[in-house]
Amino acid sequence: MNNNLLTTIIIFGASGDLTQRKLIPSLFHLFRKRRTPSQFQIIGFGGTEFSDDGFRAHLLEGMKKFASFEFTLEEWNTFAPSLCYVTGNYTELEDFKKLSAQLAKFENHENANRLYYMALPPKLFPVIIDNLSATEQLEENGAWRRVVLEKPFGTSFDTAATLNKQVHKALNENQIYRIDHYLGKETVQNILFTRFANTIYEPIWNRNYIDHVQITVAEKVGLEHRAGFYDGVGVLRDMFQNHLLQLLTLVAMEPPASFNASHLRNEKVKVLSAIKPMSPEQVLVNTVRAQYKGYRQEKDVGAESTTATYAALRLFINNWRWKGVPFYLRSGKNLAEKQSQIIIQFKEPPLAMFPMQTMKPNMLVLYLQPDEGVHLRFEAKAPDKVNETRSVDMEFHYDAAFGKTAIPEAYERLLLDALQGDASLFTRADEVETAWSIIDPILQTWETYQTPPLAGYKTGSWGPAEAIELLARDGRRWLDEATD
Numbered sequence: 001m002n003n004n005l006l007t008t009i010i011i012f013g014a015s016g017d018l019t020q021r022k023l024i025p026s027l028f029h030l031f032r033k034r035r036t037p038s039q040f041q042i043i044g045f046g047g048t049e050f051s052d053d054g055f056r057a058h059l060l061e062g063m064k065k066f067a068s069f070e071f072t073l074e075e076w077n078t079f080a081p082s083l084c085y086v087t088g089n090y091t092e093l094e095d096f097k098k099l100s101a102q103l104a105k106f107e108n109h110e111n112a113n114r115l116y117y118m119a120l121p122p123k124l125f126p127v128i129i130d131n132l133s134a135t136e137q138l139e140e141n142g143a144w145r146r147v148v149l150e151k152p153f154g155t156s157f158d159t160a161a162t163l164n165k166q167v168h169k170a171l172n173e174n175q176i177y178r179i180d181h182y183l184g185k186e187t188v189q190n191i192l193f194t195r196f197a198n199t200i201y202e203p204i205w206n207r208n209y210i211d212h213v214q215i216t217v218a219e220k221v222g223l224e225h226r227a228g229f230y231d232g233v234g235v236l237r238d239m240f241q242n243h244l245l246q247l248l249t250l251v252a253m254e255p256p257a258s259f260n261a262s263h264l265r266n267e268k269v270k271v272l273s274a275i276k277p278m279s280p281e282q283v284l285v286n287t288v289r290a291q292y293k294g295y296r297q298e299k300d301v302g303a304e305s306t307t308a309t310y311a312a313l314r315l316f317i318n319n320w321r322w323k324g325v326p327f328y329l330r331s332g333k334n335l336a337e338k339q340s341q342i343i344i345q346f347k348e349p350p351l352a353m354f355p356m357q358t359m360k361p362n363m364l365v366l367y368l369q370p371d372e373g374v375h376l377r378f379e380a381k382a383p384d385k386v387n388e389t390r391s392v393d394m395e396f397h398y399d400a401a402f403g404k405t406a407i408p409e410a411y412e413r414l415l416l417d418a419l420q421g422d423a424s425l426f427t428r429a430d431e432v433e434t435a436w437s438i439i440d441p442i443l444q445t446w447e448t449y450q451t452p453p454l455a456g457y458k459t460g461s462w463g464p465a466e467a468i469e470l471l472a473r474d475g476r477r478w479l480d481e482a483t484d
Protein backbone atom coordinates (compact mmCIF):
# COMPACT_ATOMS: atom_id res chain seq x y z
CA MET A 1 0.00 0.00 0.00
CA ASN A 2 1.15 3.47 -0.79
CA ASN A 3 1.40 5.73 2.26
CA ASN A 4 2.35 8.76 0.16
CA LEU A 5 -1.12 9.02 -1.32
CA LEU A 6 -3.63 11.53 -0.07
CA THR A 7 -5.37 10.17 3.04
CA THR A 8 -9.04 10.91 3.65
CA ILE A 9 -10.45 10.47 7.14
CA ILE A 10 -14.22 10.08 7.08
CA ILE A 11 -15.96 10.45 10.43
CA PHE A 12 -19.48 9.04 10.80
CA GLY A 13 -21.16 10.71 13.75
CA ALA A 14 -19.28 13.92 12.97
CA SER A 15 -21.77 16.21 14.69
CA GLY A 16 -21.55 14.20 17.93
CA ASP A 17 -19.78 14.62 21.21
CA LEU A 18 -16.83 12.28 20.60
CA THR A 19 -15.82 14.11 17.41
CA GLN A 20 -15.83 17.48 19.14
CA ARG A 21 -14.27 16.36 22.41
CA LYS A 22 -11.66 13.82 21.35
CA LEU A 23 -11.25 13.13 17.63
CA ILE A 24 -10.71 16.63 16.28
CA PRO A 25 -8.53 17.84 19.20
CA SER A 26 -6.39 14.70 18.72
CA LEU A 27 -6.13 15.10 14.94
CA PHE A 28 -5.31 18.79 15.33
CA HIS A 29 -2.61 17.99 17.90
CA LEU A 30 -1.11 15.38 15.56
CA PHE A 31 -1.19 17.97 12.76
CA ARG A 32 0.67 20.49 14.96
CA LYS A 33 3.30 17.86 15.71
CA ARG A 34 3.54 17.12 11.96
CA ARG A 35 2.45 13.54 12.45
CA THR A 36 -0.59 13.51 10.17
CA PRO A 37 0.01 12.13 6.65
CA SER A 38 1.70 14.65 4.36
CA GLN A 39 -1.57 15.13 2.48
CA PHE A 40 -4.81 14.56 4.30
CA GLN A 41 -8.36 15.79 4.70
CA ILE A 42 -11.15 15.10 7.16
CA ILE A 43 -14.72 14.68 6.01
CA GLY A 44 -17.46 14.71 8.61
CA PHE A 45 -20.67 12.82 7.81
CA GLY A 46 -23.79 13.13 9.94
CA GLY A 47 -27.51 13.77 10.14
CA THR A 48 -27.26 17.32 11.44
CA GLU A 49 -27.14 19.97 8.71
CA PHE A 50 -23.85 21.87 8.58
CA SER A 51 -22.07 23.94 5.97
CA ASP A 52 -18.30 23.40 5.86
CA ASP A 53 -17.84 26.70 7.68
CA GLY A 54 -20.53 25.87 10.21
CA PHE A 55 -18.83 22.53 10.89
CA ARG A 56 -15.47 24.23 11.38
CA ALA A 57 -16.97 26.79 13.76
CA HIS A 58 -18.65 24.00 15.75
CA LEU A 59 -15.33 22.15 16.04
CA LEU A 60 -13.42 25.27 17.02
CA GLU A 61 -15.93 25.82 19.81
CA GLY A 62 -15.17 22.26 20.98
CA MET A 63 -11.43 22.90 20.77
CA LYS A 64 -11.77 25.89 23.07
CA LYS A 65 -13.71 23.83 25.59
CA PHE A 66 -11.97 20.47 25.45
CA ALA A 67 -8.43 20.72 24.05
CA SER A 68 -5.79 19.79 26.60
CA PHE A 69 -3.16 21.99 24.93
CA GLU A 70 -2.74 25.65 24.08
CA PHE A 71 -3.12 26.72 20.45
CA THR A 72 -3.43 29.94 18.50
CA LEU A 73 -6.21 30.85 16.09
CA GLU A 74 -3.58 31.12 13.40
CA GLU A 75 -2.61 27.47 13.93
CA TRP A 76 -6.26 26.43 13.83
CA ASN A 77 -6.71 28.37 10.59
CA THR A 78 -3.97 26.33 8.92
CA PHE A 79 -5.74 23.12 9.97
CA ALA A 80 -9.40 24.12 9.45
CA PRO A 81 -9.38 24.10 5.60
CA SER A 82 -8.79 20.32 5.73
CA LEU A 83 -12.23 19.91 7.38
CA CYS A 84 -15.40 19.45 5.29
CA TYR A 85 -18.88 18.16 5.97
CA VAL A 86 -21.41 16.01 4.14
CA THR A 87 -24.98 15.77 5.45
CA GLY A 88 -26.55 12.35 5.14
CA ASN A 89 -28.56 9.54 6.63
CA TYR A 90 -26.69 6.38 7.71
CA THR A 91 -29.42 4.08 6.48
CA GLU A 92 -29.90 5.68 3.04
CA LEU A 93 -27.94 4.07 0.24
CA GLU A 94 -28.54 7.19 -1.87
CA ASP A 95 -26.65 9.29 0.68
CA PHE A 96 -23.68 6.91 0.45
CA LYS A 97 -23.71 7.30 -3.34
CA LYS A 98 -23.62 11.05 -2.73
CA LEU A 99 -20.75 10.58 -0.26
CA SER A 100 -18.87 8.44 -2.75
CA ALA A 101 -19.23 11.08 -5.46
CA GLN A 102 -18.14 13.84 -3.10
CA LEU A 103 -15.12 11.86 -1.94
CA ALA A 104 -14.08 11.31 -5.54
CA LYS A 105 -14.30 15.08 -6.03
CA PHE A 106 -12.38 15.85 -2.84
CA GLU A 107 -9.74 13.34 -3.92
CA ASN A 108 -9.51 14.80 -7.45
CA HIS A 109 -10.63 11.41 -8.80
CA GLU A 110 -7.26 10.01 -7.83
CA ASN A 111 -6.42 7.01 -5.71
CA ALA A 112 -6.48 7.86 -1.97
CA ASN A 113 -6.19 5.98 1.31
CA ARG A 114 -9.29 6.10 3.48
CA LEU A 115 -9.88 5.75 7.19
CA TYR A 116 -13.56 5.45 8.08
CA TYR A 117 -14.21 6.23 11.74
CA MET A 118 -17.51 5.09 13.31
CA ALA A 119 -18.12 7.50 16.17
CA LEU A 120 -21.62 6.11 16.65
CA PRO A 121 -23.59 3.45 18.55
CA PRO A 122 -22.65 -0.04 17.29
CA LYS A 123 -26.14 -0.84 16.09
CA LEU A 124 -25.37 1.44 13.14
CA PHE A 125 -22.08 -0.28 12.17
CA PRO A 126 -23.61 -3.04 9.99
CA VAL A 127 -25.82 -0.77 7.91
CA ILE A 128 -23.02 1.75 7.36
CA ILE A 129 -20.58 -0.97 6.37
CA ASP A 130 -23.19 -2.51 4.03
CA ASN A 131 -23.78 0.87 2.42
CA LEU A 132 -20.04 1.51 2.08
CA SER A 133 -19.61 -1.90 0.55
CA ALA A 134 -22.57 -1.50 -1.83
CA THR A 135 -21.07 1.76 -3.09
CA GLU A 136 -17.65 0.06 -3.51
CA GLN A 137 -16.00 2.31 -0.97
CA LEU A 138 -14.20 -0.50 0.85
CA GLU A 139 -12.30 -1.93 -2.11
CA GLU A 140 -8.55 -1.63 -1.84
CA ASN A 141 -7.09 -0.90 -5.26
CA GLY A 142 -3.54 0.04 -4.39
CA ALA A 143 -4.80 2.30 -1.59
CA TRP A 144 -5.82 1.12 1.86
CA ARG A 145 -9.28 1.12 3.41
CA ARG A 146 -9.51 0.88 7.21
CA VAL A 147 -12.47 1.10 9.56
CA VAL A 148 -12.26 2.20 13.19
CA LEU A 149 -15.09 0.91 15.38
CA GLU A 150 -15.90 2.63 18.66
CA LYS A 151 -16.90 0.68 21.73
CA PRO A 152 -19.05 -0.96 23.03
CA PHE A 153 -18.51 -3.90 20.71
CA GLY A 154 -21.71 -5.86 21.39
CA THR A 155 -23.59 -6.29 24.63
CA SER A 156 -22.98 -10.05 25.04
CA PHE A 157 -20.99 -12.88 23.46
CA ASP A 158 -23.73 -13.54 20.89
CA THR A 159 -24.20 -9.93 19.84
CA ALA A 160 -20.44 -9.43 19.55
CA ALA A 161 -20.08 -12.61 17.47
CA THR A 162 -22.95 -11.50 15.20
CA LEU A 163 -21.39 -8.06 14.82
CA ASN A 164 -18.06 -9.65 13.94
CA LYS A 165 -19.76 -11.76 11.26
CA GLN A 166 -21.54 -8.70 9.86
CA VAL A 167 -18.38 -6.61 9.57
CA HIS A 168 -16.36 -9.54 8.22
CA LYS A 169 -18.78 -9.79 5.27
CA ALA A 170 -17.24 -6.64 3.82
CA LEU A 171 -13.88 -6.30 5.58
CA ASN A 172 -10.86 -8.41 6.39
CA GLU A 173 -9.87 -8.50 10.05
CA ASN A 174 -6.70 -6.54 9.23
CA GLN A 175 -8.84 -3.62 8.02
CA ILE A 176 -10.75 -3.43 11.32
CA TYR A 177 -9.58 -1.32 14.28
CA ARG A 178 -11.76 -1.88 17.38
CA ILE A 179 -11.09 0.88 19.89
CA ASP A 180 -10.51 0.48 23.58
CA HIS A 181 -9.23 3.91 24.53
CA TYR A 182 -7.50 2.53 27.66
CA LEU A 183 -4.94 0.90 25.36
CA GLY A 184 -4.05 4.33 24.00
CA LYS A 185 -3.18 5.65 27.47
CA GLU A 186 0.58 6.08 27.97
CA THR A 187 0.48 4.54 31.43
CA VAL A 188 -1.33 1.48 30.12
CA GLN A 189 1.23 1.00 27.36
CA ASN A 190 3.87 1.40 30.03
CA ILE A 191 2.69 -1.79 31.75
CA LEU A 192 4.42 -3.81 29.05
CA PHE A 193 7.46 -1.53 29.09
CA THR A 194 7.78 -1.90 32.86
CA ARG A 195 7.62 -5.67 32.49
CA PHE A 196 9.59 -6.29 29.32
CA ALA A 197 12.03 -3.38 28.99
CA ASN A 198 13.50 -4.19 32.41
CA THR A 199 15.02 -7.36 33.74
CA ILE A 200 14.25 -6.92 37.41
CA TYR A 201 10.53 -7.66 37.47
CA GLU A 202 9.98 -10.58 35.14
CA PRO A 203 11.82 -13.28 37.16
CA ILE A 204 9.50 -12.61 40.11
CA TRP A 205 6.34 -11.91 38.09
CA ASN A 206 4.58 -15.15 38.93
CA ARG A 207 2.79 -17.25 41.54
CA ASN A 208 6.00 -17.95 43.46
CA TYR A 209 6.45 -14.30 44.45
CA ILE A 210 3.14 -12.55 43.86
CA ASP A 211 0.40 -12.95 46.44
CA HIS A 212 -2.37 -11.27 44.46
CA VAL A 213 -3.14 -8.44 42.06
CA GLN A 214 -5.66 -5.60 42.51
CA ILE A 215 -6.98 -3.60 39.58
CA THR A 216 -9.04 -0.53 40.44
CA VAL A 217 -10.70 1.84 38.00
CA ALA A 218 -12.65 4.15 40.28
CA GLU A 219 -14.64 7.04 38.85
CA LYS A 220 -15.77 10.12 40.70
CA VAL A 221 -18.21 11.01 37.93
CA GLY A 222 -21.72 9.64 37.78
CA LEU A 223 -23.91 9.24 34.71
CA GLU A 224 -23.03 12.60 33.10
CA HIS A 225 -26.30 12.77 31.09
CA ARG A 226 -25.62 9.31 29.65
CA ALA A 227 -28.41 7.50 31.50
CA GLY A 228 -30.08 6.62 28.18
CA PHE A 229 -27.00 4.62 27.23
CA TYR A 230 -25.95 3.43 30.68
CA ASP A 231 -29.16 2.15 32.27
CA GLY A 232 -29.50 -1.53 31.36
CA VAL A 233 -25.84 -1.64 30.23
CA GLY A 234 -24.13 -1.21 33.60
CA VAL A 235 -20.57 -1.30 34.80
CA LEU A 236 -19.68 -4.83 33.69
CA ARG A 237 -20.40 -4.13 30.02
CA ASP A 238 -19.22 -0.52 30.17
CA MET A 239 -15.90 -1.00 32.00
CA PHE A 240 -15.00 -4.64 32.68
CA GLN A 241 -15.52 -6.43 29.36
CA ASN A 242 -13.12 -3.97 27.78
CA HIS A 243 -10.95 -1.72 29.97
CA LEU A 244 -10.45 -3.84 33.10
CA LEU A 245 -9.95 -7.12 31.26
CA GLN A 246 -7.50 -5.40 28.92
CA LEU A 247 -5.51 -4.18 31.93
CA LEU A 248 -5.54 -7.69 33.32
CA THR A 249 -4.19 -9.18 30.07
CA LEU A 250 -1.30 -6.71 30.06
CA VAL A 251 -0.35 -7.57 33.64
CA ALA A 252 -0.70 -11.31 33.14
CA MET A 253 0.41 -12.09 29.58
CA GLU A 254 3.55 -13.98 28.63
CA PRO A 255 6.24 -11.97 26.84
CA PRO A 256 5.26 -11.89 23.15
CA ALA A 257 7.83 -13.02 20.57
CA SER A 258 7.85 -9.45 19.26
CA PHE A 259 5.95 -6.23 19.75
CA ASN A 260 3.83 -6.70 16.65
CA ALA A 261 0.05 -6.76 16.58
CA SER A 262 -0.46 -10.46 16.02
CA HIS A 263 2.12 -11.66 18.57
CA LEU A 264 0.81 -9.24 21.18
CA ARG A 265 -2.82 -10.07 20.62
CA ASN A 266 -2.16 -13.82 20.57
CA GLU A 267 -0.74 -13.55 24.08
CA LYS A 268 -3.69 -11.50 25.29
CA VAL A 269 -6.16 -14.03 23.96
CA LYS A 270 -4.22 -16.80 25.76
CA VAL A 271 -4.68 -15.01 29.09
CA LEU A 272 -8.41 -14.50 28.55
CA SER A 273 -8.82 -18.13 27.47
CA ALA A 274 -7.20 -19.25 30.73
CA ILE A 275 -9.96 -17.64 32.81
CA LYS A 276 -12.72 -20.19 33.26
CA PRO A 277 -16.25 -18.84 32.80
CA MET A 278 -18.01 -18.97 36.19
CA SER A 279 -20.93 -21.19 37.18
CA PRO A 280 -23.86 -19.44 38.97
CA GLU A 281 -22.51 -20.77 42.30
CA GLN A 282 -19.11 -19.24 41.54
CA VAL A 283 -20.71 -15.95 40.53
CA LEU A 284 -22.35 -15.83 43.94
CA VAL A 285 -19.05 -16.04 45.82
CA ASN A 286 -16.69 -14.29 43.38
CA THR A 287 -18.64 -11.21 42.38
CA VAL A 288 -20.20 -8.16 43.98
CA ARG A 289 -22.71 -5.93 42.22
CA ALA A 290 -23.94 -2.66 43.59
CA GLN A 291 -25.82 0.49 42.70
CA TYR A 292 -25.20 3.90 44.18
CA LYS A 293 -27.96 5.30 46.35
CA GLY A 294 -30.17 7.66 44.40
CA TYR A 295 -29.43 6.02 41.03
CA ARG A 296 -33.09 5.17 40.41
CA GLN A 297 -34.07 8.78 40.90
CA GLU A 298 -31.69 9.94 38.15
CA LYS A 299 -33.30 11.31 34.98
CA ASP A 300 -33.98 8.59 32.34
CA VAL A 301 -33.29 5.72 34.78
CA GLY A 302 -36.02 3.11 35.33
CA ALA A 303 -37.68 3.34 38.76
CA GLU A 304 -37.01 -0.38 39.32
CA SER A 305 -33.64 -0.52 37.58
CA THR A 306 -31.22 -3.19 38.80
CA THR A 307 -28.35 -1.87 36.71
CA ALA A 308 -25.07 -2.20 38.59
CA THR A 309 -22.99 0.96 38.75
CA TYR A 310 -20.25 -0.81 40.74
CA ALA A 311 -18.77 -4.28 40.54
CA ALA A 312 -15.94 -6.21 42.12
CA LEU A 313 -14.70 -9.55 40.77
CA ARG A 314 -12.28 -12.21 41.94
CA LEU A 315 -10.78 -13.98 38.94
CA PHE A 316 -8.23 -16.74 38.54
CA ILE A 317 -6.00 -17.36 35.55
CA ASN A 318 -5.49 -21.05 35.14
CA ASN A 319 -2.00 -21.35 33.78
CA TRP A 320 1.45 -22.18 35.13
CA ARG A 321 2.39 -18.60 35.87
CA TRP A 322 -0.76 -17.59 37.76
CA LYS A 323 -2.46 -20.69 39.15
CA GLY A 324 -3.91 -19.82 42.58
CA VAL A 325 -3.15 -16.06 42.42
CA PRO A 326 -6.36 -14.04 42.79
CA PHE A 327 -6.90 -11.02 40.57
CA TYR A 328 -9.33 -8.65 42.28
CA LEU A 329 -10.95 -6.14 39.93
CA ARG A 330 -13.23 -3.26 40.92
CA SER A 331 -14.81 -0.31 39.19
CA GLY A 332 -17.71 2.00 39.85
CA LYS A 333 -19.28 5.37 39.29
CA ASN A 334 -19.80 8.11 41.89
CA LEU A 335 -16.96 6.88 44.06
CA ALA A 336 -14.73 8.89 46.36
CA GLU A 337 -12.06 9.69 43.77
CA LYS A 338 -11.01 9.17 40.19
CA GLN A 339 -8.26 6.62 40.55
CA SER A 340 -7.05 3.92 38.18
CA GLN A 341 -4.27 1.80 39.53
CA ILE A 342 -2.84 -1.69 39.51
CA ILE A 343 -1.29 -3.08 42.66
CA ILE A 344 1.00 -6.06 42.55
CA GLN A 345 1.20 -7.37 46.08
CA PHE A 346 4.20 -9.59 46.70
CA LYS A 347 4.33 -12.39 49.25
CA GLU A 348 5.44 -11.81 52.81
CA PRO A 349 9.06 -12.50 53.71
CA PRO A 350 9.28 -16.13 54.85
CA LEU A 351 10.84 -15.25 58.19
CA ALA A 352 10.58 -12.20 60.47
CA MET A 353 14.27 -11.82 61.28
CA PHE A 354 14.07 -8.50 63.03
CA PRO A 355 12.30 -8.38 66.37
CA MET A 356 10.23 -5.28 65.58
CA GLN A 357 9.56 -6.23 61.97
CA THR A 358 5.94 -5.74 60.98
CA MET A 359 6.08 -8.17 58.04
CA LYS A 360 4.75 -5.81 55.40
CA PRO A 361 4.99 -7.34 51.95
CA ASN A 362 6.44 -5.39 49.02
CA MET A 363 4.02 -3.68 46.73
CA LEU A 364 4.43 -2.37 43.19
CA VAL A 365 1.81 0.21 42.26
CA LEU A 366 1.20 1.26 38.68
CA TYR A 367 -0.66 4.57 38.83
CA LEU A 368 -2.55 4.84 35.56
CA GLN A 369 -4.39 8.09 36.33
CA PRO A 370 -4.24 10.66 37.82
CA ASP A 371 -0.73 11.29 39.29
CA GLU A 372 0.65 8.91 36.70
CA GLY A 373 3.67 6.96 37.81
CA VAL A 374 5.08 3.77 39.31
CA HIS A 375 5.88 3.30 43.01
CA LEU A 376 7.69 0.44 44.69
CA ARG A 377 7.11 0.02 48.39
CA PHE A 378 9.68 -1.76 50.47
CA GLU A 379 10.81 -1.95 54.07
CA ALA A 380 13.71 0.06 55.48
CA LYS A 381 15.25 0.26 58.90
CA ALA A 382 13.75 3.19 60.81
CA PRO A 383 16.69 5.40 61.82
CA ASP A 384 17.57 5.66 65.46
CA LYS A 385 15.27 2.79 66.39
CA VAL A 386 16.36 -0.63 67.43
CA ASN A 387 15.52 -3.09 64.70
CA GLU A 388 12.33 -1.34 63.66
CA THR A 389 11.28 -1.25 60.03
CA ARG A 390 9.23 1.32 58.16
CA SER A 391 7.60 1.16 54.72
CA VAL A 392 9.16 3.54 52.21
CA ASP A 393 8.61 4.23 48.52
CA MET A 394 10.73 4.54 45.44
CA GLU A 395 8.65 6.72 43.18
CA PHE A 396 8.60 7.51 39.49
CA HIS A 397 6.30 10.39 38.52
CA TYR A 398 5.65 11.13 34.85
CA ASP A 399 5.42 14.88 35.36
CA ALA A 400 8.73 15.07 37.22
CA ALA A 401 10.53 12.78 34.78
CA PHE A 402 9.02 13.92 31.47
CA GLY A 403 7.29 17.25 32.13
CA LYS A 404 3.74 18.22 32.95
CA THR A 405 2.39 18.08 29.42
CA ALA A 406 4.22 14.96 28.28
CA ILE A 407 1.21 12.66 28.28
CA PRO A 408 -0.91 12.97 25.15
CA GLU A 409 -4.60 12.15 24.87
CA ALA A 410 -5.15 8.39 24.30
CA TYR A 411 -7.04 9.03 21.04
CA GLU A 412 -3.99 10.71 19.53
CA ARG A 413 -1.95 7.56 19.71
CA LEU A 414 -4.82 5.39 18.51
CA LEU A 415 -5.62 7.60 15.52
CA LEU A 416 -1.96 7.75 14.58
CA ASP A 417 -1.64 3.96 14.79
CA ALA A 418 -4.76 3.41 12.68
CA LEU A 419 -3.37 5.84 10.07
CA GLN A 420 -0.08 3.95 10.10
CA GLY A 421 -1.69 0.52 9.98
CA ASP A 422 -0.52 -0.66 13.40
CA ALA A 423 -3.29 -2.62 15.11
CA SER A 424 -1.33 -3.57 18.26
CA LEU A 425 -3.43 -1.31 20.49
CA PHE A 426 -6.77 -2.40 19.03
CA THR A 427 -8.77 -5.46 19.98
CA ARG A 428 -9.06 -8.41 17.63
CA ALA A 429 -12.32 -10.29 16.92
CA ASP A 430 -11.39 -13.37 18.98
CA GLU A 431 -10.13 -11.20 21.85
CA VAL A 432 -13.44 -9.35 22.12
CA GLU A 433 -15.41 -12.59 21.98
CA THR A 434 -13.23 -14.31 24.60
CA ALA A 435 -13.65 -11.33 26.91
CA TRP A 436 -17.42 -11.60 26.50
CA SER A 437 -17.28 -15.31 27.31
CA ILE A 438 -15.93 -14.35 30.77
CA ILE A 439 -18.47 -11.56 31.36
CA ASP A 440 -21.57 -13.27 29.93
CA PRO A 441 -22.08 -15.93 32.65
CA ILE A 442 -21.72 -13.28 35.34
CA LEU A 443 -24.31 -11.05 33.70
CA GLN A 444 -26.64 -13.98 33.13
CA THR A 445 -26.51 -15.01 36.78
CA TRP A 446 -27.00 -11.43 37.93
CA GLU A 447 -29.89 -10.85 35.58
CA THR A 448 -31.62 -14.24 35.75
CA TYR A 449 -31.25 -15.17 39.41
CA GLN A 450 -30.64 -11.70 40.83
CA THR A 451 -27.72 -13.14 42.81
CA PRO A 452 -25.65 -12.00 44.54
CA PRO A 453 -28.14 -9.42 45.83
CA LEU A 454 -27.68 -5.91 44.49
CA ALA A 455 -25.81 -4.00 47.19
CA GLY A 456 -25.98 -0.25 47.72
CA TYR A 457 -23.28 2.33 48.33
CA LYS A 458 -23.14 6.02 49.11
CA THR A 459 -22.04 8.54 46.53
CA GLY A 460 -18.53 9.61 47.42
CA SER A 461 -17.69 6.35 49.20
CA TRP A 462 -15.29 3.61 48.07
CA GLY A 463 -18.14 1.22 47.26
CA PRO A 464 -20.23 -1.31 49.20
CA ALA A 465 -19.24 -3.25 52.30
CA GLU A 466 -19.72 -6.44 50.26
CA ALA A 467 -16.61 -5.58 48.22
CA ILE A 468 -14.55 -5.36 51.41
CA GLU A 469 -16.03 -8.70 52.46
CA LEU A 470 -15.02 -10.28 49.11
CA LEU A 471 -11.35 -9.81 50.02
CA ALA A 472 -11.78 -10.28 53.76
CA ARG A 473 -12.89 -13.86 53.12
CA ASP A 474 -9.40 -14.44 51.66
CA GLY A 475 -7.75 -12.65 54.58
CA ARG A 476 -6.98 -9.64 52.38
CA ARG A 477 -8.16 -6.07 51.90
CA TRP A 478 -8.21 -3.42 49.21
CA LEU A 479 -4.86 -1.70 49.38
CA ASP A 480 -4.15 1.92 49.13
CA GLU A 481 -0.54 2.95 49.04
CA ALA A 482 -1.30 6.17 50.87
CA THR A 483 -2.56 4.38 53.95
CA ASP A 484 -0.91 0.96 53.82
Ligand code: BG6
Nearest residue numbers: 151181219221238239243340369
Ligand atom coordinates in the same frame (compact mmCIF):
# COMPACT_ATOMS: atom_id res chain seq x y z
C1 BG6 B 1 -15.75 4.82 28.87
C2 BG6 B 1 -17.02 4.50 29.61
O1 BG6 B 1 -15.39 3.77 28.03
O2 BG6 B 1 -14.70 5.05 29.81
C3 BG6 B 1 -17.37 5.61 30.58
O3 BG6 B 1 -18.08 4.32 28.67
C4 BG6 B 1 -16.20 5.92 31.49
O4 BG6 B 1 -18.52 5.26 31.34
C5 BG6 B 1 -14.94 6.13 30.68
O5 BG6 B 1 -16.52 7.07 32.24
C6 BG6 B 1 -13.72 6.26 31.58
O6 BG6 B 1 -12.63 6.66 30.82
P1 BG6 B 1 -11.42 7.48 31.46
O7 BG6 B 1 -10.45 7.61 30.33
O8 BG6 B 1 -11.99 8.77 31.94
O9 BG6 B 1 -10.91 6.66 32.58
